[in-house]
Structure formats: structure tokens, C-alpha cells
Amino acid sequence: MNKPFTNKILTWYDVNGRKDLPWKINPSPYSIWISEVMLQQTQVVTVIPYFLKFMDRFPSIDVLARSQLDEVLGYWSGLGYYARARNIYRASRILYLDNKSIFPNSYDEIIKLPGIGRSTAGAILALAYKKKFSILDGNVKRVLSRYYRVKGTLEKASIQKKLWDLSDINTPTKSIAKYTQGIMDLGATICSRSKPKCNLCPLSINCLARIYHEQDLLPSKKLRQKKKKKDINLVVIIDNEKSILLEKRQERGIWGGLYSFPEILDGQTCTSWVKEKLGININRIDKLPPIRHSLTHYDLLIKPNKIKLDSRLPETKNDEQLYWHKVPVDNNIGIAKPISSLINNL
Template sequence: MNPFASALLAWFDHHGRKDLPWQHPRDAYRVWLSEVMLQQTQVTTVIPYFLRFIEALPTLRDLAAADEDRVLALWSGLGYYRRARFLHRAAQQCVQQHGGELPRDFDALAALPGIGRSTAGAILAQAHGLRFPILDGNVKRVLTRFHGIHGHPGQSAVEKVLWQHADAHTPSKRAADYTQAIMDLGASLCARSRPQCEACPLAADCIAYRDDLTAQLPTPKASKAIPTRATVMLILRDAHGRILLERRGPQGVWSGLWSLPEAADHDDAWRTAQRLAQIDDAQALAPFMHVFSHYRLHVEPLLFDEAAAHRAIADNPSLRWCDSVEIAALGLPAPVRSLLLAPFSRESTRKST
């Protein structure tokens, strides 16, 4: 076994995470689900979502058979909803093409929607103990610092070099433990900021530590100014307390999720509300900001109480009146769900003119 892997596994035996919920049992479905959830999301955030998801859909066949709204509802709050759609689609392909199981063949597994090379390697290494390298964000950070590699890790040339190092360090034995160990190291001691280099098992040979480059590596992506966009969200609530929801189109953020009707400004909001329902007045709720990776969204919610549905929208499958129980069962963007869970009333709002 190479010195890198030996040092890392010795550290893992004493300090690694061995009680994560997807490790007991560590089957392919649970590993896959955790790996997808962990993309751009921390372990502490993922654990409650994983437990809720696996309780509702304990097997791959359960996931494949579920409707998309249920899958998105279970995912709601994790963000990056395309991950959930790929997960659902891949499960259906496994039922159709692979006997209801994730394939053990690397090429077949990596070809499934949303999986790719690193996730396929993680599944095969952790669920089956097979020797396949991985290269998620934590691993990129460890290898970039250890080998002193400059350049943004997302660049194809840099990533190619990182894959070569990842493959060279991956041992033939204890592949599952090694895979967990290098992810754990990147998530803990080799964190993005304030890494604990003195406690790192790789510090003796780490170029970034030797040359005092841990603050510079990995090389950050060139930053761009994040623009701010504005929208008005319409909360149309009828006499029964139901809210009018609209399924978003296939493009853009929150694609395919149920959300609130939106308008460009207050005048447009009134026109849209009058098209959707019979309304009287509106109450402006507290505005808020939601931050995406590429822009900020300034949201002004308008509450139209005692709205009466127009018959003209009854046959529109993209519109539906939902009570609180129905809303809880649908996939909604996290800020919209939070908005609808907030107590709003005439006493806590002001009229909008």
C-alpha cells in the first residue's frame, strides 16, 4: 500500500466517521443516495434529509415507483433540484434495464443520469469494496494542497492531473475505508478555511503546508459580480385557506417545482392576480432576499386574501389550489415553503396600493 493511503487509513482508524446513517447498512442504494445529497451540501445538513428520504423510499424500486412530486417534496430544502430528478430518472432506468439494482459495471453505472465518474467510483468502492478513485470537492482540496497544484480545480487540465493523483493514491485493499477517509479529511482537517495542518496525517509531505500555501490552494475560481433580480410573489388564499400554486416550467431555477405565481412589479402582480382569481385588496408582506450561486433574488410577497377561483383556470394542470397538507406533500422551493409556513394575517401586514 502506498504511503499516502497508509497514513490516511491509520488516521481514519482513530478519527474517521464510521457511524453515518448510510454506512449501516452500506448498500449501493443508500451510498448512492448519500453521495448525490452530499454534492455541494454538508454532512450535518444531509443527515436528516437522508433519514426522511430513506424512511419514505427505502429501496431503489420504491424510488422508481414514486411520482416526481413526492420525490421533490422529500428533497425540498436541499436545493439543486436537478439532482433529485436525475436520481429519480436513474432509478427508473435501473428498473427498466438493470433488474431493479444499480449496476456493478463501472461504465453502466457512470452512464446513469446524474452519476458520472466520481459518484460511480464512490458507490463501487463503498458498497462493494472495489478499487475506484473518486474526485469530489473535498478530495480535490486534499490533493491540490498535498501536491501543490495551482489552477482552478474545475479546469479540465487541472482536473486531469487530479484524477491521475487520485488513481495513484487509491489502494487495492480497504477501498471503502480509504474512500471515506479522504472525504473525511477534506471535510475536517483539510477544510477550506483554517485547515488544521498540524494534526493532518499527510502534513509531512504536503507541499501547501511546507510552502505556506494553504490559503492560496485550491486556486479559487475567478469571481464575478453577482447581480440582483426582483420578483413579486402572489399568495392567493381562498376562503378555505387554500393557496394557489403554479408549477414552474422546464427551464430556469426551480424548474418543475410547485411555487407561487410571480410578477415583474406591483402593477403586473395585480393584472396577474385578476387573471387568476376574483380579488379585493392586497397586503404586502415583508420582502426577503434569496441567494443563488449566480444571482440574488429580491422577493416581495403580496397576499390576496379571500380570493375566489376563476373557472377558467380549473382545467389548467399547471395551477392548483392546495391546503396545508397538500402543500407539505409537494416539492416547493425552500424559500417558498418557508414563506407559506410563516404566520401572515391582516394584523401583521399592511395594505398595498
């Protein structure tokens, strides 16, 4: 163990750690699991209200597993990366059916659960069970690659291994939870992506990135793959009683399992889609302003085609993925952010 490194983080955490974050108050393996998954790819400030609402509605594995996935996605709506919510739900079902809704306490069992990788498993074991497991989330990667001046993109297996080794040697046996929280907090609040506050950092004296003025160069940036562009044509149908027609999207693909306005696929037109699904002819379509929305791999251009029905809505023709919903739509279904905004502006 690199004692000075570890001790400095422990001392710094005593004074500066974010001990009032909701998942740090009365933590349980379940609450730590949910918070760790929410915090993957998402900032603390964004996660807090989602975490509080989620825990209020699904306070235990048992409650979560006996809920519907649609509702779980509803509580995740707007947080993005919806595979995380689907995996949490699947994992809760596994624990409910096979483990009496008890969160396991061994690495081998935890790592088998959907959506849990080595770092998340390590965080749960360290924070909830005080076991000596290291972590390597985005914040820890940044601190270690700067402090030790590790060059090379984080996607390379050799760099990953190097960082895991460094994480392992710095992780103490005692005060494991405090150290784990400390290095995560240091990465989030002091050793930030841009403009790290080296003058406030307990590691600054020996930090190689600071000594060589390479804070901005580390961790090495990966070559960004160009995002694909994708147009999404939507049929936005609203009737005279303010009900809208939503489609439950397939599990795989963009916004998997979420509800959206129906998408017109290649070879279809708005008119032909409405005729086929609702059996009516329409004579007016209003093209609403397109919406740009960026996902990890796609730049979307969402093109809404609004159709206003003057009379009560027709029944859908036995298509189980299409549902009428009264506006405002309640949160027992998952809806992606741009679709929610579209609904709110109708």
C-alpha cells in the same frame, strides 16, 4: 501508488473515521448512491436528516421508481440543487424499467445514469463494490491540491487531469472502501476549507501547502462570476379557509418542477393576473416584505403580493399548473425554502 500517503490515511481512518454516519451503517449501492448525490454541494450535517427521511420513505430503487416525482421533490425540499432529485428519480425509472431495479456494478453502466459523474460513479464502485476506482470530490480535491501544492483553478482541464492522476496513483487496490472514506473524511474534518487542523493531520510532515504556508491559497480560488440579479413578483393568494394557490413551475429554470406561488411575468400585473386566471376583480393587494435569496447563478429578490379572499376560493380556469393547497402544505410536493418560509408566515 504513493504508499506512505495511502497508508497514513488508512491508519488515520481506523481511529478517526466517521463510521457512524447513517449511510455508512449497512451500506448498499442504493444508499451510497443517494448519499453521494445528496453530499454533492451540501454539508454532512445538513444531509443527515434528509437522508434518513428519504431512505425511510424510499427504501429501494423499486419504491422510488414507483413514486411520483412531486413527492420525491417534496422529500428534497430545502436541500437545494433540485436537478439532483430529478436525476435520481429519472435514474430510478431507468433502472426499474431496464434493470429490474438493480443498481449496476460496472463503471460504463453507472456513468450512463442521469446525474452521475466520474467521481460519484467512482465512489459507488469503491464503497459499495470494493472496486478500485478513484474519486475526486471537493474534499479530495482540497487534500490533494494542498498536499502536492497543485496551483491553478480547479475549473481548468489540465488541473482536473493532474488531480485525477494524483487520485489514481494514491488509490490502493486493497482496502479501497476504507481509503475512499478516509480521504473524504480527512478533507471534511481536518483539511477543511478554512483553518485546516494541520497539527492533527497524518499527512502534515510532507504536505507542501503546510511547508510553504499556503494552506489558505490552495486550492486556487476561481474567479467568481458576478451573479445576476433577478426580481420575482409572486401572487400570494389565500382564501378564508386558509387555502393557497400554488403553481407547478416548469422543469427548466429556477426551482424547476417545484411548487411556488404563481409568478407574475413581464407585462402582467397582479390585478390582470388574477382577472385572467380566476376571473375576479380584486381591490386590495398587500405588499409583503421582500425576501432575498441567493442561488448559484442568481441573487433573487422575491416580492410577494398578498391577496386575501373573503369568500371561498374560485375555481382556476382550466390551468393545470395551478393548484389550491390547504395550509400547512403536506410534503408530497416540492417547495423551495423561501417559499416554505413565506407559507409558514402567512
